[in-house]
Amino acid sequence: MKNEKSQELFERAQKLIPGGVNSPVRAFKSVGGTPLFITRGEGSRMYDADGNVLIDYIGSWGPHLFGHNPPFIKEALLKALEDGTSFGAPTEIEVKMAELICDLVPSVEMVRMVNSGTEATMSAIRVARGFTGKEKIIKFEGCYHGHGDFFLIKAGSGALTFGVPTSPGVTKGTAADTLLAEFNNIESVKKIISQNKGEIAALILEPIVGNMGTVRADDDFIKELRDLCSEEKIVLIFDEVMTGFRVAAGGAQEILGVKPDMTTFGKIIGGGLPVGAYGGKREIMEMVSPVGPVYQAGTLSGNPLAMNAGYAALSYIKNNPEIYNELESKSARLEDGIKNAVKEAGKNFQLNRVGSMMTLFFTEEPVFDFKTAIKSDTELFGKFFHSMLKRGVYLPPAQFEALFVSTAHSDDEIDATIKAAEESLKEIL
Numbered sequence: 001m002k003n004e005k006s007q008e009l010f011e012r013a014q015k016l017i018p019g020g021v022n023s024p025v026r027a028f029k030s031v032g033g034t035p036l037f038i039t040r041g042e043g044s045r046m047y048d049a050d051g052n053v054l055i056d057y058i059g060s061w062g063p064h065l066f067g068h069n070p071p072f073i074k075e076a077l078l079k080a081l082e083d084g085t086s087f088g089a090p091t092e093i094e095v096k097m098a099e100l101i102c103d104l105v106p107s108v109e110m111v112r113m114v115n116s117g118t119e120a121t122m123s124a125i126r127v128a129r130g131f132t133g134k135e136k137i138i139k140f141e142g143c144y145h146g147h148g149d150f151f152l153i154k155a156g157s158g159a160l161t162f163g164v165p166t167s168p169g170v171t172k173g174t175a176a177d178t179l180l181a182e183f184n185n186i187e188s189v190k191k192i193i194s195q196n197k198g199e200i201a202a203l204i205l206e207p208i209v210g211n212m213g214t215v216r217a218d219d220d221f222i223k224e225l226r227d228l229c230s231e232e233k234i235v236l237i238f239d240e241v242m243t244g245f246r247v248a249a250g251g252a253q254e255i256l257g258v259k260p261d262m263t264t265f266g267k268i269i270g271g272g273l274p275v276g277a278y279g280g281k282r283e284i285m286e287m288v289s290p291v292g293p294v295y296q297a298g299t300l301s302g303n304p305l306a307m308n309a310g311y312a313a314l315s316y317i318k319n320n321p322e323i324y325n326e327l328e329s330k331s332a333r334l335e336d337g338i339k340n341a342v343k344e345a346g347k348n349f350q351l352n353r354v355g356s357m358m359t360l361f362f363t364e365e366p367v368f369d370f371k372t373a374i375k376s377d378t379e380l381f382g383k384f385f386h387s388m389l390k391r392g393v394y395l396p397p398a399q400f401e402a403l404f405v406s407t408a409h410s411d412d413e414i415d416a417t418i419k420a421a422e423e424s425l426k427e428i429l
């Protein structure tokens, strides 16, 4: 495919921006080649600087549940723009946003808006520590919670893709307070708790993981986690930055039927603008400044443009609950088609899907945790990625990520994607 313009931009970018990108996985480093520089997005399509048209399955890494630039979000933004971009003082749209979030996600009794998923998870941990008076936290191998120091220990997503799950720059002291458990393995959690009796403030997880590829928590595992945390007075935090408003209006917690003590959000909650949020039980959230002693603030937090975009997205979700059935049937169509293509190719590559999140792992053994995910043949994935790309299908450029289907993907586009997968598998195997 033509990419002269992208190559030229990438060369200029690399001179001044580390790796030429403002977030690592965008650089195509693990799959090789030049990242495409995007000029426009509309519905399920992205357009690049060389005039290529792509069916997009990244959706800005999750936010675009309705595809790119849906008219109702664009209108809300243009209207908000008329009144100014930022005030640093409270606005009604923040109140409406809080009311809507608490309505859609019943475990959230109070909520604070921030500017990214990373900010949401960092703040939630601080509040949990302040609330419990304890310092250690438990996270799971392969889960990604943003780039806060204490999360960059065996983390997923780009950290995993680039082979630096534990980043230099994180102090030994910080790392020592993060205890690592194995996903879907309750015994590994029990062992850590018994070895650190009375010292654990919080346990954080992606209840449906996207960042080692798609992996769903088993029902028993998640229920036992809930019970353990209640017994041991550990704050259970669901990181729903990716799953919130994506897998259901009430997030993964609605699907799994378990209520966490705190939840973090990002992506869809901002309607494509930089937004995150954390919330949970009233008694915990009342620890946050200025009601309580735990400090957390933000110059642009609750920004009116971001809130209007996010409110438009969440209102649409509230008023159109049928979109989740629509997403399910589109995604099931894609799943079935790709599974058939894999079978026809004589392979048993594993496809994990929950709603509109899915990952085709290039391994023939079931994937249910970090160790099983990393059995995937990442080199083969890279070939598949490029083969799909040249057929106009833009997948996440790394094996350990989820692809996202949006309401804007038509059945014809999904069928074209399946055809591309059939051809690509033939080509690379």
Ligand code: PMP
Pocket (backbone or CB within 6 Å): 061, 116, 117, 118, 119, 121, 144, 145, 146, 147, 157, 206, 210, 211, 239, 240, 241, 242, 266, 267, 276
């Ligand atoms: N938590 C999860 C589950 C995520 O998927 C991400 C981002 N992919 C984050 C936290 C961090 O969010 P952000 O990139 O907005 O800081």
